[in-house]
Amino acid sequence: MSLGPVMLDLEGTSVASDEERLLAHPAVGGVILFSRNYDSLGQLQALCDQIHSLRNPHLLIAVDQEGGRVQRFREGFTSLPPAAWYGEQYQNNTQQGLESAQLGGWVMAAELRACGVDFSFAPVLDIGFGISDVIGDRAFSSKPDIVARLAKAWMQGVHHAGMAVVGKHFPGHGGVTADSHLALPVDQRRFEDLEMEDLRPFENMIHAGMEAIMPAHVIYAHIDQQLAGFSSFWLQRVLRRQLGFQGVIFSDDLNMAAAQEAGGYGDRATAALSAGCDMVLVCNNRPAAIEILDRLKEYDDPAAHVRLVRMHGRKSQTMQQLHLDPQWRRAVNRLSMAPEEINLDLGLE
Numbered sequence: 001m002s003l004g005p006v007m008l009d010l011e012g013t014s015v016a017s018d019e020e021r022l023l024a025h026p027a028v029g030g031v032i033l034f035s036r037n038y039d040s041l042g043q044l045q046a047l048c049d050q051i052h053s054l055r056n057p058h059l060l061i062a063v064d065q066e067g068g069r070v071q072r073f074r075e076g077f078t079s080l081p082p083a084a085w086y087g088e089q090y091q092n093n094t095q096q097g098l099e100s101a102q103l104g105g106w107v108m109a110a111e112l113r114a115c116g117v118d119f120s121f122a123p124v125l126d127i128g129f130g131i132s133d134v135i136g137d138r139a140f141s142s143k144p145d146i147v148a149r150l151a152k153a154w155m156q157g158v159h160h161a162g163m164a165v166v167g168k169h170f171p172g173h174g175g176v177t178a179d180s181h182l183a184l185p186v187d188q189r190r191f192e193d194l195e196m197e198d199l200r201p202f203e204n205m206i207h208a209g210m211e212a213i214m215p216a217h218v219i220y221a222h223i224d225q226q227l228a229g230f231s232s233f234w235l236q237r238v239l240r241r242q243l244g245f246q247g248v249i250f251s252d253d254l255n256m257a258a259a260q261e262a263g264g265y266g267d268r269a270t271a272a273l274s275a276g277c278d279m280v281l282v283c284n285n286r287p288a289a290i291e292i293l294d295r296l297k298e299y300d301d302p303a304a305h306v307r308l309v310r311m312h313g314r315k316s317q318t319m320q321q322l323h324l325d326p327q328w329r330r331a332v333n334r335l336s337m338a339p340e341e342i343n344l345d346l347g348l349e
Contacts, residue, residue: 048116172198
């Protein structure tokens, strides 16, 4: 059975019998985990083993483990700083900033791989303009070139741990005030403005080997009237053809408020896939997930299957082996330099 185009969530810390039936649906290709799905390291390992045992090739398992405000698993895991902390390190000492980013990416990925998680939806490649609160310190820097350099170093660490990366939120969420979880953000900038700033980290990361991208639930009104994640202009013309991206395109959550612009849940899924997404996410809304699975039961995209299989995690150590690794100790010591409460100056004028 191939990997389907839908990624779902689970209710608890193990897969319930009705969820096993749902995950057997041919349109399912992955599971996204949240804080409610985590109780302990052993429980998470058992949950991932359970999910992976259901299908061959095994379903993808993902989580949002960026660091800072967005870290789903905390107890038993290294406390990860927000991306902006690496930017501050870089401003103080370029080499130390790059090394910190590489170590941060490695420890994030190595710990998740030790528990069986395939990948994290990270890094954030948005520019920290100081406009978007929902991005805020999730951005590495206010300068595109620094974002690109730190993200590349972070990706090198992630790759070393055996994990693929997912850059978000293409073509850039940093220029709008609205939070797409709650409202419909509209960016009024011209394409030339985005090309000079927001697109640069994505382009650099694509050339460096980034495996996947998640588009923004944002409308760029002077460029295209569709949300970026439902726009063939952004996903096909710009991302695939202009930037030459050949990896996986994940939609952002179809249950977010901004996605209502694309219609009902089944319509949202088909619109995102038609525009160029390989896999759509539907979270925290089981009726919507069932509606989407019913709509997509006959859906088949062989090219997407090939791309998605590349997102499986590769090598891994056990958590016990990891804790004996000198690199893990060095990474934890370095990241412990970050204050618990971080309120950073992103270098804005």
